[in-house]
Amino acid sequence: MNLTEKDKKYVWHPFTSFGTTMPNLPIHSAKGVYLYSDDNRAILDAISSWWVNIHGHSHPYLADAITKQANTLEHVIFAGFTHTPAVTLAERLLKILPQNQSKVFFSDNGSTACEVAIKMALQYFHNLGTPKRKIIALDGAYHGDTFGAMSVGARNAFSAPFSPLLFDVEVIDLPQCEFTNCCLGTCTGIRENAPNCQNIKQIMNKFSEIIATGEVAAFMYEPIVQGAAGIRMYSPEILDKLLEIAQKNDVICIADEVMTGFGRTGKLFASEYLNHKPDIMCLSKGLTGGVMPLGVTTCTEKIVAAYYSDDVFKTFFHGHSFTANPLACSVANASLDLLLKAECMENINRIAQKHIDFEQKIIKIIQNNKNNNIKNVRTLGTILAFEVNNDQKDSYFNTIATDIYGFFLAKNILLRPLGNTIYIMPPYVITDEELDRIYDAIEELISIK
Numbered sequence: 001m002n003l004t005e006k007d008k009k010y011v012w013h014p015f016t017s018f019g020t021t022m023p024n025l026p027i028h029s030a031k032g033v034y035l036y037s038d039d040n041r042a043i044l045d046a047i048s049s050w051w052v053n054i055h056g057h058s059h060p061y062l063a064d065a066i067t068k069q070a071n072t073l074e075h076v077i078f079a080g081f082t083h084t085p086a087v088t089l090a091e092r093l094l095k096i097l098p099q100n101q102s103k104v105f106f107s108d109n110g111s112t113a114c115e116v117a118i119k120m121a122l123q124y125f126h127n128l129g130t131p132k133r134k135i136i137a138l139d140g141a142y143h144g145d146t147f148g149a150m151s152v153g154a155r156n157a158f159s160a161p162f163s164p165l166l167f168d169v170e171v172i173d174l175p176q177c178e179f180t181n182c183c184l185g186t187c188t189g190i191r192e193n194a195p196n197c198q199n200i201k202q203i204m205n206k207f208s209e210i211i212a213t214g215e216v217a218a219f220m221y222e223p224i225v226q227g228a229a230g231i232r233m234y235s236p237e238i239l240d241k242l243l244e245i246a247q248k249n250d251v252i253c254i255a256d257e258v259m260t261g262f263g264r265t266g267k268l269f270a271s272e273y274l275n276h277k278p279d280i281m282c283l284s285k286g287l288t289g290g291v292m293p294l295g296v297t298t299c300t301e302k303i304v305a306a307y308y309s310d311d312v313f314k315t316f317f318h319g320h321s322f323t324a325n326p327l328a329c330s331v332a333n334a335s336l337d338l339l340l341k342a343e344c345m346e347n348i349n350r351i352a353q354k355h356i357d358f359e360q361k362i363i364k365i366i367q368n369n370k371n372n373n374i375k376n377v378r379t380l381g382t383i384l385a386f387e388v389n390n391d392q393k394d395s396y397f398n399t400i401a402t403d404i405y406g407f408f409l410a411k412n413i414l415l416r417p418l419g420n421t422i423y424i425m426p427p428y429v430i431t432d433e434e435l436d437r438i439y440d441a442i443e444e445l446i447s448i449k
C-alpha cells in the first residue's frame with residue numbers, strides 16, 4: 001500500500017466526508033510559502049494552511065527555538081510548576097495586547113481558548129454570587145468544535161447532530177453593510193442613505209433589549225471579520241457601539257481573535273480597530289507561527305479579581321495535560337520575535353496594498369464588463385475574499401467549492417474555498433510575484449482574462 005492508500009485505510013480526517021472521492025495529497029516537506037508533495041509539486045499555500053503559518057513553513061528561526069527547547073525542557077505539569085517560556089510569553093503578550101488585559105490562561109487550540117473564555121465569563125458571575133447564563137452571539141459565528149464553542153457558534157449542519165445538547169444563546173444579526181464595495185467595511189451603517197441602516201438600528205435595538213433582561217453574562221464576537229462563516233467583514237463602528245452598550249451593562253465582552261490575531265487584519269489585533277476593548281480575548285493559530293498547537297485566553301483584572309479568594313470553590317477548575325507546553329510557548333516567543341520586527345509589519349502592509357489594488361481592479365472590471373461571475377470583493381489587511389456566483393445560494397455546501405479547489409490545485413495553488421467564498425490569507429513572507437500568480441489564477445477562474 002502506498003501512503004494515500006494507507007491514509008485512506010487508517011486515518012480519519014477533519015471536515016472530510018468518507019464519501020469524498022478526493023484522496024488526501026501526501027506532503028513530504030514545506031518551506032516558506034510552498035508545500036512539497038510526493039508527486040513532485042511545489043504548491044503555493046495561499047491560506048497559510050488553516051490560517052496559521054504567518055511566517056511561512058519550516059522557518060529556521062522557529063525550528064531552532066523548538067530544537068533548543070526540546071533539549072532543555074520538553075514538558076512539565078503546569079499546576080504547581082512554572083517555566084520561563086510560559087512566563088515570558090505571558091509577559092510579552094500582555095505588552096502588545098490591549099492594555100486592559102492582565103492575565104494569561106493557557107490551553108491547546110482555538111476551540112479550547114474559546115471554551116475557556118466562555119467558562120471564565122460564566123464562572124465570574126457565579127463567583128460574584130450573581131449567576132447569569134445568557135450569552136449573545138453573532139449570527140454565523142464560529143468559535144470551534146467543543147460543546148461550549150459550538151453552542152455559541154452558528155447552528156448549522158456542523159452542529160446539527162448535537163443540537164439538542166447545545167445550550168441556548170441569543171443571536172443577533174451581523175451588523176454588516178450589504179454593499180461591501182460601497183464602503184469597504186468602513187460604513188457606519190447609521191449614516192444617511194446607508195443601504196441597510198434600518199437593519200442596523202434593529203440589530204442595536206434587539207441587542208439592547210436582550211441586555212435589558214439583566215440576564216446576559218457575555219457577548220462573544222469575532223471582531224470585524226467572521227472567518228468560517230465566509231470571511232464576512234462588518235463595521236467596526238457598530239461593533240464599538242454594541243461593546244459600549246454591553247460594557248455599560250456589565251456584560252463581559254469576549255473577542256475571539258483566533259483568526260484575526262497576530263497581524264492578519266493589518267493591525268496586531270483586530271480589537272485595535274475598536275475604541276472599546278474586550279474583557280476577555282481568545283488567541284491561537286498565528287500565536288506559534290502555526291508551528292505548534294497552543295491557545296491562550298486573556299482577561300482583565302476585573303475578571304480575575306472574582307477568582308482571588310480563600311474559598312477553594314471559586315477556583316477556575318479547568319486545565320489540559322499539555323497546558324503551557326514549553327515547546328509551544330518557546331516557539332510562540334520566537335514567532336513574536338519575527339512578528340514584531342519592522343520587516344514583518346512592512347510585509348503585512350505590502351500585502352494589504354496589493355490586495356486593495358487587486359480589489360479595485362476587479363471591481364472596475366466587474367463594473368465595465370458587467371461581469372457578474374463574482375460579487376462582494378472585499379479586503380482587510382492580508383485577507384481578500386469574494387463570492388463566486390452560480391445557481392446555488394451562498395453557502396459552505398455550494399458544490400462549486402470542489403471545482404474551485406481543483407482548479408487552483410491544478411495550478412499548484414492551495415486555495416480552499418468556504419463553499420462559493422474564495423479567500424486569500426497568505427503567510428506574510430509571500431512575495432509580490434507569488435501574490436500576482438494567485439491573482440492571475442483568480443482572474444482566469446472568473447473569466448476576465
Ligand SMILES: Cc1ncc(COP(=O)(O)O)c(C=O)c1O
Pocket residue numbers: 109110111112114142143144145222227228256257258259260284285
Ligand atoms: C474565529 C475562530 N475561533 C475559533 C476557532 C477554532 O480554532 P481551532 O480550530 O484551533 O480549534 C477558529 C478556527 O478556525 C476560528 O476561526
